[in-house]
Amino acid sequence: MTTTTYAEPTRRHQRHPAPRPSLAWNIADAWVLIGRSLRHTVRNGDALFMGVFLPMMLLLLFVYVFGGALEAGIAQSDYVDYVVPGVILLTAGFSAATTAVSVTTDMTTGVMDRFRSLPITNWIVVLGHVVASLARNLFSTALVVGVALLIGFRPSASFLDWVAAVGVISLFILMMTWVSVMFGLIAKSADAASGFTFFILFLPYMSSAFVPVETMPAALRGFSEHQPITPIIETVRGLLMGTPIGDSAWQAVVWTVGILVIVIPVSARLFRRRTTS
Amino acid sequence: MTNSHDYAIRASGLKKAFKGATVLDGVDLAVPEGTMLALLGPNGAGKTTTVRILSTLLPFDGGEATVGGYDVAREPGGVRHVLGLTGQYASVDEILTGRENLVMIGRLYHLGRARARDRADQLLHQFNLADAADRAVKTYSGGMRRRLDLAASLIAAPPIIFLDEPTTGLDPRSRQQMWDVIRDLLRGGTTILLTTQYLEEADQLADRVAVIDDGRIIADGTAAELKERVGTERVELTFASADDARAALHVVDRTDTAHLHDDATRLSLPVDAPDDVRHVLNALAAASVPVNGIGLSKPSLDDVFFTLTGTHAPHPPTPAEDGTPTGARPGTDTHPQTLSNSGAQAR
Numbered sequence: 001m002t003t004t005t006y007a008e009p010t011r012r013h014q015r016h017p018a019p020r021p022s023l024a025w026n027i028a029d030a031w032v033l034i035g036r037s038l039r040h041t042v043r044n045g046d047a048l049f050m051g052v053f054l055p056m057m058l059l060l061l062f063v064y065v066f067g068g069a070l071e072a073g074i075a076q077s078d079y080v081d082y083v084v085p086g087v088i089l090l091t092a093g094f095s096a097a098t099t100a101v102s103v104t105t106d107m108t109t110g111v112m113d114r115f116r117s118l119p120i121t122n123w124i125v126v127l128g129h130v131v132a133s134l135a136r137n138l139f140s141t142a143l144v145v146g147v148a149l150l151i152g153f154r155p156s157a158s159f160l161d162w163v164a165a166v167g168v169i170s171l172f173i174l175m176m177t178w179v180s181v182m183f184g185l186i187a188k189s190a191d192a193a194s195g196f197t198f199f200i201l202f203l204p205y206m207s208s209a210f211v212p213v214e215t216m217p218a219a220l221r222g223f224s225e226h227q228p229i230t231p232i233i234e235t236v237r238g239l240l241m242g243t244p245i246g247d248s249a250w251q252a253v254v255w256t257v258g259i260l261v262i263v264i265p266v267s268a269r270l271f272r273r274r275t276t277s
Numbered sequence: 278m279t280n281s282h283d284y285a286i287r288a289s290g291l292k293k294a295f296k297g298a299t300v301l302d303g304v305d306l307a308v309p310e311g312t313m314l315a316l317l318g319p320n321g322a323g324k325t326t327t328v329r330i331l332s333t334l335l336p337f338d339g340g341e342a343t344v345g346g347y348d349v350a351r352e353p354g355g356v357r358h359v360l361g362l363t364g365q366y367a368s369v370d371e372i373l374t375g376r377e378n379l380v381m382i383g384r385l386y387h388l389g390r391a392r393a394r395d396r397a398d399q400l401l402h403q404f405n406l407a408d409a410a411d412r413a414v415k416t417y418s419g420g421m422r423r424r425l426d427l428a429a430s431l432i433a434a435p436p437i438i439f440l441d442e443p444t445t446g447l448d449p450r451s452r453q454q455m456w457d458v459i460r461d462l463l464r465g466g467t468t469i470l471l472t473t474q475y476l477e478e479a480d481q482l483a484d485r486v487a488v489i490d491d492g493r494i495i496a497d498g499t500a501a502e503l504k505e506r507v508g509t510e511r512v513e514l515t516f517a518s519a520d521d522a523r524a525a526l527h528v529v530d531r532t533d534t535a536h537l538h539d540d541a542t543r544l545s546l547p548v549d550a551p552d553d554v555r556h557v558l559n560a561l562a563a564a565s566v567p568v569n570g571i572g573l574s575k576p577s578l579d580d581v582f583f584t585l586t587g588t589h590a591p592h593p594p595t596p597a598e599d600g601t602p603t604g605a606r607p608g609t610d611t612h613p614q615t616l617s618n619s620g621a622q623a624r
Contacts, residue, residue: 025387032384036373043372043413110368114429117332117362118385119354276336 029120033128034135040102041136051095052140056147059087062210063151070211081155084148085237086209089229091144092137092169096176097200099133103184104193107274116275126181126271133177134170141169155240165239168252172232175256176200178263185270209233228255285310285345285437285468286331292339293326293492300326302492303340306470308485310436313459313469315483317476317578323492324472325365328441331470332362345437361430365441368426371415375406375425378414379432386433393432400428404458420451427458438462440471444478456482476578486578490586503581511580512554514544514561515570528564529557536583545580548573 041048062070067079106112106125115125145153157165180196187193206220207213207229213221224230231251238245286308293301301323308314316324329335331342333353341348347355362368369378376397383393401410404424409417414425423443430438440459444452459482463469473479479486480500488496488503496503516522519541526544529535535546548554554573561568 028387029385032381036370036381039377040372109371110364110366110426111370112368113334113362113364114368114382114426115385116334117357117360117430118382119357119387120385 026121026124029124030127030131033124034131037102037128037132038135041132050098051091051136052143055087055091055094055140055144058090059084059144059147060151062087078152078154080148080152081241083210084145084153085233085240086204087144087148088141088169088236089172089209089233090204091140092173093176093200093204095137095140096133096173097180097196099129099177099180100184100187100193100196101190102129103181104187104190107185108189112275122275123268123271126267130174130177130181134173137173138170156242157240161239165236168232168235168239171253171256175259178260178267182263182267182270185267185274203227203229207233228259231255283309286314286470288327288331288340288342290340291327291330291337291342293330293335293337300492301330301337304489304492304494306487306494308468308470310468311466312484313463313471313482315479315486316470316472316489317474317479317486318489319474322489324489325441327489328439328470328472332360332439333357359435359437361433361435361438363427363430363438363440363443365445369414369422369429372413374411374413375417376401376410378425379429382429383432388433396432400431404428405454420447420454423447423451423455424458427455437468438470440469442472442474444473444475476582480578488582488585495585496581500578503578504576506581506584510548511545511574511576512548512557513572513574514568516542516544517567517569518542521566524564524566525561528560528566534584547576
């Protein structure tokens, strides 16, 4: 091997059929790009703060600052048991939304051209962000649950209930992440994409996450009962605390899967459009 | 299969339009293996579009192209295997370190982890980035980013490299470093397609120069061949005022090849023999146009460009030109590259 020139001996006249990305290559590439996105998460102070510490502080805020007052208004005896599922979903939604910023940054800087000039399946770059978001969110959710247990959260869930809850939460994270990807592909700048994060921040407040919807004014209540987050929260709450789930379970699955089925193809189309101009 | 064995890069009749506006109007290129072609033209001439099409980033409307023997339209995967691309905007990951960028890209070229690491180390040293290797790229200077970007395109040692305006916006020292790297690549046998709006760059580096304007190749040849089109020598005349210079242009009356520089007080025209200079000076004296300074120079590619298109090509600003006007110092310098001002410097 030469060390004095930049190029290794060139492979002249080597003409063979264009190599196609094999499944093994795609998996190896996905691994590399997931690693890239995870590094971004760890390096990006804002996202880490948003994803981990902010939900934790919200948990403490709701339990200790608002908790005393709110406890009086709900049927359940311990507000901490009521609010933890809500904070879990807030956490998940939150740091899924930062995916929008990652995607927009990739699309608006030269780095996407770099990836596209490589012999890889371009989509895997987005997939890396999605998987990293899932990992990041499950991690911060676990942290929130850990802190909640320390401050008196006492779930009644069996092992299977926990598995089901993690499944529903993962589905929710995926849904939020893909919606973020779509917004990231629409947004023309990282600033615009981060505005989306702000929007997502408010959805859980208008659900049964922190207070029962029965306590809201009629108009708001109509929205709250029929937005996707309420059935998801009621399902998670039912699984963890043994409250009645009722129709919430299938509504939660229909909402999440339904949104994924719409958002993923739309994102694919947006991605194609933005990478061929 | 195309007969592309002697040419590493070949394009014929490339056409591209954006929303009805023609950007490429039949571009033909042929770059023999192991040589370098400079695609020279002003902003908006179609240089970047050509590079993006040839590197499979952009679909095109007509024509054919092969890179490394692979058909650009039908075998993009093959093209990506033999090609390293360095774009106009450093396409590296800002959040990762320099080393992480190179290792990641090496692995995406499927070099394997160990080999990707070795290559990254090697390139970081060769590109003078070893000290900054473990710093996030967002802390890098413009020149460092460009070098890292170029290193990223070289990680898999591709036999063909595209360099899209690799020195635009770099300070003179960084530009010199980049040129050294490019020369080393050529010595190593790499085929290079370089785009530039700097005449000097094409002149310094390339085996052949293709001049592109308005989506068409308007001239193609060695730098020397192109220069022959505008005579063997040029005389540069400096005048006290723009009025004098315009009067002089009228007197010499060679509108096809004589042209005023951007500062409007200097006139450049071709001469074939020393007698020509005397004729010109006599004509000016007869018309009572005072000449402040005179000098002879070899024709620059700027002169070529002017002859071909009727407009000046932009060229890189030098530190003196960036600051305050240096003022007229007639006769102290006859090199048009350093004398002509950067008033037309396009962004």
